[in-house]
Amino acid sequence: MVSKISQADKRREIIRTLNSAYPVSREKATLVILGAGAWGSALAKLAGHNQHEIRLWSRSLNVNLSEILQDVDIIVSAISMKGVNEMAEKIKKIGLSEKVIIVTATKGLDPATRRTPSQIWETNFPNNSVVVLSGPNLSKEINDKLPAATVVASKNKLAATAVQNIFASGLFRVYSSPDPIGTELGGTLKNIIAIAAGVCDGLELGTNAKSALLTRALTEMIRVGNHLGGQTETFFGLSGLGDMLATCSSSLSRNYRVGYGLAQGKSLEKILAELQGTAEGVNTTNVLIDIAYREEIPVPISRQVFLLLNGKITPEEAVVALMERDLKAEFCD
Secondary structure, three states: OOOOOOHHHHHHHHHHHHHOOOOOOOOOOEEEEEOOOHHHHHHHHHHHHOOOEEEEEOOOOOOOHHHHOOOOOEEEEOOOHHHHHHHHHHHHHHOOOOOOEEEEOOOOOOOOOOOOHHHHHHHHOOOOOEEEEEOOOOHHHHHOOOOEEEEEEOOOHHHHHHHHHHHOOOOEEEEEEOOHHHHHHHHHHHHHHHHHHHHHHHOOOOHHHHHHHHHHHHHHHHHHHHHOOOOHHHHHOHHHHHHHHHHOOOOOOHHHHHHHHHHOOOOHHHHHHHOOOOOHHHHHHHHHHHHHHHHOOOOHHHHHHHHHHOOOOOHHHHHHHHHOOOOOOOOOO
């Protein structure tokens, strides 16, 4: 008699096999992870799997920043967008060797300067290589050792390769890219779309509506991304379409939960108070609309999300506004 193997057993066997794969990285490095939240902890586990030395820093930990940065090879920034400027300035005052690679894993736009995280790090450390890490990487699934993939992008190919080897393993496949701004914008802009997707599901509008939303949203992301310097093909990859599919389909996404909660009639303040972490899409939406207005970039989906987040319209009115737009050819922008 053939014994039945459960799906859970099959999954555990796949994870066991992948987890036992020999680490890609043979040269060991010392990493400082800035941010000990879910994302920072996940990145620490990934690098720790390859036997690298990990030093965690956060505001809640009693760790001296100057001391923890001594003799470091790589700094990984996994802090929220609102803390990036302050952190970069702090480290700049401390001083940093030019050999140190800075990896930014933050998704957002600075409200004061409209810069991305990598642009902030590059401005403060023009002689250091900056690498963007972004992809469909829900922290809980990574912490549960489920398979995932990501992209590391940099103007410096050697730096991207070094970071690729640091994090790659049987459970975490890492691709490289020469387009850091496109990689970063994909992960940033999809947070706005995740809010819209949450609204769509919260209103139970169906698969047809959500498919149309995501398809048109990708076009909108590419339009913005191209305008700001990103390459079109990047947005069809893991850090664009891949990340959008993950965050627009999972309740693990904080931005998705914002949209879903709004569709259920909750106030934005109540939703944000209930979240365990930051929903970067809220701030990103406000900054993007400012950019779109100044640069005259059409962003119909993001604009409705903006009006919804700022209490100007209801979720139902946002849907009607999108459906009643003038008819046109699909590819005319």
